Amino acid sequence: MIWKRRSGGSDRSELLIDCLARPARLGELAPEQWDRLIPQAREARLLATLEALLAEQGGQGRAPGAARDHLRGAGLAAQRRADALEWELSRLVTELPGGLAAPPLLLKGAAYLAAGLPHARTRHCADIDLLVARTDLERVERMLFWAGWQPAGLDAYDERYYREWMHQLPPLQHRRRGSTLDLHHNILPATARRPPDPRLLLDRAVATPGLPGLTVPAPAHLAIHCAVHLLADTEWDKAVRDFHDLDRILRHYGAHEGDAFWQELVGEAVRLRCERPVDHAVRHVQARFGTPVPPAVAAALARRRPAAPVAGLMVRAVDGASRPCAGGEQPRRTRAWRALLFVRAHWLRMPPLLLLRHVIHKARVARAEGP
Amino acid sequence: MTATTANGLAADLAGPGLTLVTGPFRSRIRARLATVAAGLASLYPPDAFEPATGFADFHVALDRPVGARRWYRPQVRFRFDxxxxxxxxxxxxxxxxxxxxxxxxxxxxxxxxxxxHAAVLARAGRALILPGEPGVGKSTLCAALASRGWELLSDEIALVALDTGHLHGLGRPVSLKNAAIDVIRRFAPDAVIGATCHDTLKGTVAHLRAPRRGALQAADAACPTWLVFPRFIPGAPTRLQTETRERGFFRLVDNAFNFTTLGTLAFERTTDLVNRSTCLDLTYSDLEEAVGRLGSLRAVD
Amino acid sequence: MAVPQRWIVDPRVVWCRVGGSVLAYHGGSGDTHLLTASAGELLARIDADADRFAPVVDAASAAEAAAMTETLDALAEAELVHRVVPS
Incomplete structure (x- = not known):
């Protein structure tokens, strides 16, 4: 393997990842370790996840009371958020038009919840992501508008940026309920070099029993979208959480559907032209979270891997950027990796000229809004 | 043992940091500023300071912004985690x-x-809760009550335990703004008030040291008994009137920080708190009178 | 004769007597509703007897039945109760 674990000093920042990978550790931590773990989990929004893992271990009694209090508070808040999200989805079902080319497809957190993934109820999810067929987009947007979903305040440039170049509309906010919704027509921007065909996701979508008219991605698509989103997105503070999602998705469907799931994962990654991000992400969770991936699957995904130096750089960049930095100054190295991935994420999304314009505009706005 | 003189605290704050124990929370603080050490030494009792070891709820630091002006209008920044x-x-x-x-x-x-968002005081284990937005005179009233025999639990944040519904002390000084600083100096000449700081976003501020130690131990908690909505109105006569429990509920929820976050549990705790309390509405201009009226409150049950 | 309607209280709803009223909290929407004492009583009756509560049958008079229907419609509007559609 090209990527090597750095020895010595990296232990501190890896505490959270180690605890996610080996939850049995949670029962053995000293107060000083909890003192580092809580801020790291707070930064990654994984406090409620840790509470659930600690409870599964039966190790609550061995954690300091004050640390447990933070986990409990986060657990209560997560429970309430999941209830609120379920309620919001039950409203949304009544607000969508009928007779669409394809039923709207939930993505990410809302999809995990609707698909009944065990970790979804403790997972932090701020808004609803919905994918609709390109041909349905206008109708869905109009119907939602009349139901109270309106664009959250954007300037004209942002509006155009979203509509012309992105894979989603500007975020919508419900006038009365205050919840937010991202309406997508693809899982990657139209300007991306290798945009996947969103119809492939819609065609194999799975119905949700409690939410007539809404669907969730097929298990392999859930995993693929998680991987693609992870490597194409720029929210690096939450990268640990996204990797944890992928680990949970792979474990869950790997255990419940076995070979059928793994075969579909490889096949669909190729069909959606996402082999490379899926390969990167799967290798990463395998190395860091100990996710059980059958060797044949790892080998099949690796077949389309780029030349060694590029692949090695990617793994190191992902690894470096996703290190938690809570409790101290963000290490310069982490910052550099995050910057590198930010550029890379935008590079994949946009042709170079657009990228330049976007960066210049954002820089101007930042200066205008600065102190 | 951590030193509690301003100099000793300054050395700890600039070095390994120190732990400030207030109510149920432990804050790990680092700062290289003499005013911070002096403020802490004057406003907290010696046993609120502990060495920077073990678990802390919050990790905070006060320092100079990177690349900031060193001599010309120097600044300070607050960092959390x-x-x-x-x-x-x-x-x-x-x-x-x-x-x-x-x-x-x-x-x-x-x-x-x-x-x-409420001031909380207690007498014989019974809590008086004074909810209110900044500007209703809650801190002034709270400081006045604290200097007349009420135990200070908190001047701005009421902590309600989710399992018992009891109120817990936050163990922090009272923040006084503008005219309230001199009002309290006249009202309670013995009060210990820290350094005055001018031209902040809230005007002039100074902190009043808790006259007695606020309920420091998590076990020291008070039962909700009086829920009083205060309002200072210049020139107004003192009026303490019954408020309906329904209105009391909604007025209290208007001042909640995490009611929405906690959902059903918050609803159950809040209705319980309101049902255990006598709900009152207080308008006043004379501090002495208002303190007198609240002092004569008796628990009903 | 119309089939009597049956009702259930939404499982996410909790309620509590406060002063002279009843406050009902919906754990999904996060809304708190202020109910009259009689609406609160109706909620409690439905909850206690979820299998057979049919208010129009249980009402003592036509006027009471009408009042109950009106209250139930308001409770249903707030999603505090649901009509059970006979299968």
Missing amino acids: GREVFRPLPRPQAYPMLEWGLNWCVTTQINHYLLF
Whole structure:
């Protein structure tokens, strides 16, 4: 393997990842370790996840009371958020038009919840992501508008940026309920070099029993979208959480559907032209979270891997950027990796000229809004 | 044992940091500013300071912004878990910034208590809760009551335990603003008031040291008994009137920090608190009279 | 004769007597509703007897039945109760 674990000093920042990978550790931590773990989990929004893992271990009694209090508070808040999200989805079902080319497809957190993934109820999810067929987009947007979903305040440039170049509309906010919704027509921007065909996701979508008219991605698509989103997105503070999602998705469907799931994962990654991000992400969770991936699957995904130096750089960049930095100054190295991935994420999304314009505009706005 | 003189605290704050124990929370603080050490030494009892070891709820630091002006209008920034959560303030406001920052930590990071924007005092284990937005005179009233025999639990944040519904002390000084500083100096000449800080976003501020130690141990909690909505109106006569419990509920929820976050549990705790309390509406202009009226409250049951 | 309607209280709803009223909290929407004492009583009756509560049958008079229907419609509007559609 090209990527090597750095020895010595990296232990501190890896505490959270180690605890996610080996939850049995949670029962053995000293107060000083909890003192580092809580801020790291707070930064990654994984406090409620840790509470659930600690409870599964039966190790609550061995954690300091004050640390447990933070986990409990986060657990209560997560429970309430999941209830609120379920309620919001039950409203949304009544607000969508009928007779669409394809039923709207939930993505990410809302999809995990609707698909009944065990970790979804403790997972932090701020808004609803919905994918609709390109041909349905206008109708869905109009119907939602009349139901109270309106664009959250954007300037004209942002509006155009979203509509012309992105894979989603500007975020919508419900006038009365205050919840937010991202309406997508693809899982990657139209300007991306290798945009996947969103119809492939819609065609194999799975119905949700409690939410007539809404669907969730097929298990392999859930995993693929998680991987693609992870490597194409720029929210690096939450990268640990996204990797944890992928680990949970792979474990869950790997255990419940076995070979059928793994075969579909490889096949669909190729069909959606996402082999490379899926390969990167799967290798990463395998190395860091100990996710059980059958060797044949790892080998099949690796077949389309780029030349060694590029692949090695990617793994190191992902690894470096996703290190938690809570409790101290963000290490310069982490910052550099995050910057590198930010550029890379935008590079994949946009042709170079657009990228330049976007960066210049954002820089101007930042200066205008600065102190 | 951690030193508790301003000099000793300054050395700890600039070095390994120190732990400030207030109510159920432990804050790990680092700062290289003499005003912060002096503020802490004058406003907290010696046993509130512990060495920087073990688990802490909050990790905060006050320091100079990177590349900031060193001599010309120097600034101070507040960091939580290593992240800057506010805009920097002028350096002389470092101490008030620490107090505001510690409040921010509780109101944004704590969900194992139900939190309300309220002053809380207690007498013989019975809590008087004074909810209110800034500007209703809640802190002044709170400082006055605390200097007349009421035990101070908190001047801005009511902590309601989720399992018992009891109110817990936050163990922090009272923040006084503008005219209230001199009002309290006249009202309670023995009061210990820390350094005055001018021209902050809230005007002039100074902190009143808790006259007696606030309920420091998590076990010291008070039962909700009186829920009083105060309002200072210049020239108004003192009126203490019954408020309906329904209105009391909604007025209290208007002052909640995490009611929405906690949902059903928050609803159950809040209705329980309201049902256990006598709900009253207080308008006043004469502090002495208002304190007298509240002092004569008796528990019904 | 119309089939009597049956009702259930939404499982996410909790309620509590406060002063002279009843406050009902919906754990999904996060809304708190202020109910009259009689609406609160109706909620409690439905909850206690979820299998057979049919208010129009249980009402003592036509006027009471009408009042109950009106209250139930308001409770249903707030999603505090649901009509059970006979299968």
